[in-house]
Amino acid sequence: MEEHGGGAGAAPGGEITEAQSVERRQTAAALGLLQRLPPQDLEANIAALSKIAPHLEKALEPYVTRPLQLKRDPENNLYFVACEYNCDGGTHRSPWSNAYVPAPPGGEAEEALFRPSERLRRLEETFNEVFDAYKTMYYDGGVSSVYLWDLDEGFAGAFLIRKELASGSAADKVVEKGLWESVHMMEVRESASTSSVAEYKLSTTVRVHLDSSEPSKNENELGALVTRQAESRYNRGKKALGDDVHLLQMGKMIEDMEISIRQSLDSLQMAKQREVLNALRCVDGFADGSGQRRLAGAKESQVDSAPPAPVDVTALPA
Numbered sequence: 001m002e003e004h005g006g007g008a009g010a011a012p013g014g015e016i017t018e019a020q021s022v023e024r025r026q027t028a029a030a031l032g033l034l035q036r037l038p039p040q041d042l043e044a045n046i047a048a049l050s051k052i053a054p055h056l057e058k059a060l061e062p063y064v065t066r067p068l069q070l071k072r073d074p075e076n077n078l079y080f081v082a083c084e085y086n087c088d089g090g091t092h093r094s095p096w097s098n099a100y101v102p103a104p105p106g107g108e109a110e111e112a113l114f115r116p117s118e119r120l121r122r123l124e125e126t127f128n129e130v131f132d133a134y135k136t137m138y139y140d141g142g143v144s145s146v147y148l149w150d151l152d153e154g155f156a157g158a159f160l161i162r163k164e165l166a167s168g169s170a171a172d173k174v175v176e177k178g179l180w181e182s183v184h185m186m187e188v189r190e191s192a193s194t195s196s197v198a199e200y201k202l203s204t205t206v207r208v209h210l211d212s213s214e215p216s217k218n219e220n221e222l223g224a225l226v227t228r229q230a231e232s233r234y235n236r237g238k239k240a241l242g243d244d245v246h247l248l249q250m251g252k253m254i255e256d257m258e259i260s261i262r263q264s265l266d267s268l269q270m271a272k273q274r275e276v277l278n279a280l281r282c283v284d285g286f287a288d289g290s291g292q293r294r295l296a297g298a299k300e301s302q303v304d305s306a307p308p309a310p311v312d313v314t315a316l317p318a
Contacts, residue, residue, distance in 0.1 A: 026059075027056060027060065030049050030056050030059075030060060031063055033049070034049075034064065040179070040209040042066070042067060043067060065183050065205045067207070068081050068082075068181050068183070069082045070082065070162065071092055071101050073096050073097055073099070073101055074101070075097040076096040078094075079143045080092075080145045081144070083183075085147045085158035086147045086158075088113045089104055089112075089113050093113070093115070093147070095146060095147060098115060116148050117150055122243075123243050123246070124148045126243070127148070127157070127247065128145065128146045131146050131159060135163075138258070139161065139180065141163060142162055142163030142164070143162050143163075144161045144162075146159050147160075151189075153190055153191075154187070154188040154190040155190075156187045157188075157250075158186075159182075159184035159250075160181075160183055160184070162181050163179070163181075164177075164179050165177055177210075177211050178209060178211065179208070179209045180207075180208055181206065181207040182205075182206050182258060183204065183205045183206075184203075184254050184257070186201070186250055186254070187201040188200055196236045197233070197235050197236075199231070200231065200232040200234070200249055200253060201230075201231050202229065202230045202250075202253050202257060203227070203228075203229050204227065204230075204254075204257045205225070205227045206225070206261050206265075208223065208224045208265060209221075209222070209223045210223075220277070222270065222273055224265060226261050228260070230257055232249065234249050
């Protein structure tokens with residue numbers, strides 16, 4: 001049984017102690033709060049919750065996707081995404097050179113750090129080239145990275161994109177600054193009995209933050225965090241699966257998922273924000289009461305929107 005943050009051990013017979021039950025309820029309550037708080041303040045909110053209950057810092061790790069960071073590979077002079085999926089020994093592995101940045105002291109220490117198998121390294125290099133072109137085509141810039149590792153039957157990977165809009169760089173000057181982060185976790189199960197069947201499981205998290213605040217104008221800020229899953233099964237018949245098939249299947253799943261999430265953000269979150277802002281700006285209609293009715297309708301629609309699903313305490317690991 002897993003322990004979080006130095007909590008009390010399990011009672012004899014595998015029963016959950018009162019202290020563990022309290023920690024599980026606190027974890028569920030913290031997850032519920034994080035679902036409703038602005039996603040751009042995630043790090044600050046986790047730090048504040050950890051001050052209240054120190055065990056939450058480790059207990060929340062399996063359920064929370066941390067903001068992505070960037071590092072530069074000095075060997076290739078290219079930026080890459082630094083996160084938990086390429087971290088080992090306090091340093092991060094570059095997908096371009098397969099070297100850790102910064103380099104750990106001593107050659108023996110670097111040899112002990114994780115590196116993918118020869119087959120996965122070749123596949124990882126191909127994925128990074130293709131994903132870099134995909135990122136440039138859809139996002140017109142940004143930084144992308146792909147990291148792979150072996151499983152008992154197949155392999156898994158993290159496909160990451162981070163696009164930041166710096167202050168004043170927007171052509172239309174509508175958005176002061178913005179951030180888009182995509183985290184695609186892909187699991188590929190290759191059948192041990194036949195080489196022609198593979199199962200794909202995708203879990204995607206997208207974090208968006210837009211800020212059009214200007215000192216001389218009204219403030220307008222939008223934050224969204226969307227998580228979705230998808231599964232697929234591919235059977236090539238009598239032909240054996242190759243890495244080129246994995247590239248096509250996984251690439252299509254990721255592309256379809258991002259298109260679906262972008263459409264959802266535009267048709268739901270942004271459309272709802274425009275509705276509320278338009279109601280607030282109808283100053284002329286307040287004299288005859290139409291403005292109040294439009295604002296009331298927008299607020300009622302906002303309340304009727306389904307809130308984040310409550311966290312099931314019993315579903316959390318002990």
